[in-house]
Amino acid sequence: GGMAPAPSASATPTPSASASPSAAAPSPSASAEPVPASIEEQRKAVEQKVGAPAWQAASKLQAPADLSADPSLADTLKPFGTLSPQEVAVLPAQMQFNVPTIGCAQLDKRPPASISDPKQQVVSCEDGASKYLLDQAKVLGTDVSDADAVLDQTNAWVVSLDFTGDGQGKWTALTREAFTNEGQACDATALGQDGKCRVAVVLDNEIVSSPEIQGVLTGNSQITGNFNQKDASALASQLRYGALPVTFEQQEQQNVTATLGASHLRAGLLAAGIGMLLVIIYAFFYYRLLGSVIFLSLILSALLVFGALVVLGRQIGFTLTLAGIAGMIVSLGVAADSFVIYFERLKDEIREGRSPRSAVPRAWMRARRTIISANAITLLSAVVLYVVSVGTVKGFAFALGLATVLDLVVVFLFRHPIMTMFARTRAFLSPRVSGLGRALPARTQQTQPRNPRAKEA
Numbered sequence: 001g002g003m004a005p006a007p008s009a010s011a012t013p014t015p016s017a018s019a020s021p022s023a024a025a026p027s028p029s030a031s032a033e034p035v036p037a038s039i040e041e042q043r044k045a046v047e048q049k050v051g052a053p054a055w056q057a058a059s060k061l062q063a064p065a066d067l068s069a070d071p072s073l074a075d076t077l078k079p080f081g082t083l084s085p086q087e088v089a090v091l092p093a094q095m096q097f098n099v100p101t102i103g104c105a106q107l108d109k110r111p112p113a114s115i116s117d118p119k120q121q122v123v124s125c126e127d128g129a130s131k132y133l134l135d136q137a138k139v140l141g142t143d144v145s146d147a148d149a150v151l152d153q154t155n156a157w158v159v160s161l162d163f164t165g166d167g168q169g170k171w172t173a174l175t176r177e178a179f180t181n182e183g184q185a186c187d188a189t190a191l192g193q194d195g196k197c198r199v200a201v202v203l204d205n206e207i208v209s210s211p212e213i214q215g216v217l218t219g220n221s222q223i224t225g226n227f228n229q230k231d232a233s234a235l236a237s238q239l240r241y242g243a244l245p246v247t248f249e250q251q252e253q254q255n256v257t258a259t260l261g262a263s264h265l266r267a268g269l270l271a272a273g274i275g276m277l278l279v280i281i282y283a284f285f286y287y288r289l290l291g292s293v294i295f296l297s298l299i300l301s302a303l304l305v306f307g308a309l310v311v312l313g314r315q316i317g318f319t320l321t322l323a324g325i326a327g328m329i330v331s332l333g334v335a336a337d338s339f340v341i342y343f344e345r346l347k348d349e350i351r352e353g354r355s356p357r358s359a360v361p362r363a364w365m366r367a368r369r370t371i372i373s374a375n376a377i378t379l380l381s382a383v384v385l386y387v388v389s390v391g392t393v394k395g396f397a398f399a400l401g402l403a404t405v406l407d408l409v410v411v412f413l414f415r416h417p418i419m420t421m422f423a424r425t426r427a428f429l430s431p432r433v434s435g436l437g438r439a440l441p442a443r444t445q446q447t448q449p450r451n452p453r454a455k456e457a
Contacts (some may be wrong), residue, residue, distance in 0.1 A: 005440050042090040049087070050079035061098035077101045096123040097133040104128045110205050124200065126207035134200050135185070138174040141203075145165025147239035148362035149232035152248035157227040159236050162220055171217060174199065178213040201239065208238050276302070279336050287343060289422065294339050297415050301335060304406045305456030323392040324399035327382075334378050338411055341374075342367045342419075360423040364416050371411060379404045 047055045048169040057076045067074045081101040088102055089110040096102055104125035115122045118137035125131050146162040163171050177185070178197035186197035192212025201209040211223045223235065276298055284291035305328065312320065349359035380403030386394055 014032050042087070046083065046087050046090060050083070054079045057309060058095050058099050064098050065100050066105075067100055074101070086111055089114040091109075093121045093133065097131065100107075104131055107131065108206055112204065115202060115205050122202070124202050124207050126200075132190075132200065132207065134202065137169060137202075138177075139163075139170045143170055144239055147236040149227075149229065149236045152222065152224070157229055157232040158225075159223040159227070159239065160220060161223065161239065168219075171221070173211045175215070175217045179216055186426050203238050209235055210319070223455070246254050268322050272325055272329050272332075275332050278449075279332060283339070290343055293415060293418055293422070295337075296418065297339070297410050298332070298335065300414055301403070301406055301410050304409065305403055306404065308402060321392060321395045323394075323396040327396040327399030327401075328403050330400055331407065334375065334404055335407045337374060338367075338371045338407065339415075341370050341398060342415070357423045360419055364419070372408070375404050375408050 050058075054076055057073065058080065065073055065077065077099050078101055080099045081103070083102070083106065085106050085108075087108045096107065098327075105128070107123060107125050108128060115124065118140055121136060122134050123131060124134055144161060144167060145164045148160050149157060150160050152158045163186055176182075178199055181191075181197050190198055192198050194214070195214060196212050196214065198210045198212045200207045201211075209223060211225070227235075280291070280295050280298065283294040341428060342363065346356075346363035346452065347357055349363045349366075350356060353364065379401055382397045382404065386397035386401065389397060
């Protein structure tokens with residue numbers, strides 16, 4: 001974003017300006033700076049599209065064409081009205097401004113960063129109706145340190161502006177130039193109600209505000225007008241964050257029908273089911289009886305997640321999306337990790353010589369902190385991702401966080417208690433059944449009787 005002397009209204013946020021394509025700044029000759037080769041090639045393509053007569057007529061214009069004085073010129077320049085916003089963006093600023101068949105509908109939809117060089121004159125629209133030729137940007141968005149919507153002494157909403165050290169000097173020079181109208185740089189259409197020049201604030205190719213300068217401002221400044229709190233806050237946000245040197249260009253867009261979307265949703269659910277099935281098969285193959293704990297825990301987690309989705313859908317209108325399904329599939333890995341941590345701790349305790357029954361509570365004490373830490377990191381990542389993201393990514397983060405919280409509930413209220421119960425069964429002591437065969441010590445037959453003296457007797 002930048003500020004340049006030229007268009008805009010007086011102190012109102014929606015100034016009234018002539019709807020005709022009249023100049024809002026002086027109309028000097030076009031810039032003589034060299035044009036990049038790629039831009040020059042695009043201009044030649046546009047010239048071929050509109051035709052030589054239309055291009056030559058537009059190139060000869062030194063001011064906005066008056067179609068009422070020369071009706072035949074309207075037909076000659078008509079092809080410019082068929083240009084796309086991308087094609088309009090490569091035209092010289094003078095041509096964009098002087099050709100009346102190039103309208104604000106085309107100018108407002110130009111690609112991002114079409115207005116980016118502060119040393120060039122540019123064309124921009126205000127309120128989608130008034131087209132202006134703007135001078136070079138004298139103050140940039142990076143020169144604004146802060147902007148806030150505040151109430152003034154008359155209890156009216158205004159936008160307060162603070163500038164950086166260098167920015168304050170630029171702003172003072174710009175307000176002096178606009179207030180005194182040095183060199184009569186502003187024509188009649190660029191003057192406000194009090195006859196002072198207006199300054200255009202340009203963001204994303206459009207004029208978002210155009211206050212009339214009421215004096216030479218050497219300190220903090222205010223933009224006044226018929227603002228309400230919403231309008232003042234919106235303008236303050238544009239001035240505060242418009243300095244970010246980032247533009248977004250759409251790379252891909254895909255529209256799907258409801259039927260196709262339903263098929264994608266079914267495919268996502270199928271993928272989640274296959275993932276859970278593979279985890280269960282591996283659990284039974286590697287852990288055997290302990291695999292039943294994994295199976296029951298995953299089933300319980302799935303039921304809790306489904307119940308939570310039903311409740312959230314009815315209470316806040318939450319809808320399960322493909323991104324949400326992806327988050328739940330990732331949560332399967334988090335749940336599987338907690339199983340591995342617990343069961344491997346159990347094996348470690350048995351290798352140290354403890355019995356399976358006594359090893360269960362000790363393994364739980366050692367694994368609990370690791371499980372809590374791992375889930376806490378996953379939950380924190382999901383929260384941060386939810387806060388800083390938008391769109392479908394929020395659905396992924398929400399589903400991942402929800403499944404992680406429910407996994408912790410299952411771990412403490414189901415997995416550990418059921419392991420304690422299994423430790424009391426005879427099957428748990430069987431290496432082949434429990435899945436602890438590699439950890440349990442091999443049983444050796446006793447070669448000596450318990451009471452040698454009794455045998456000797």
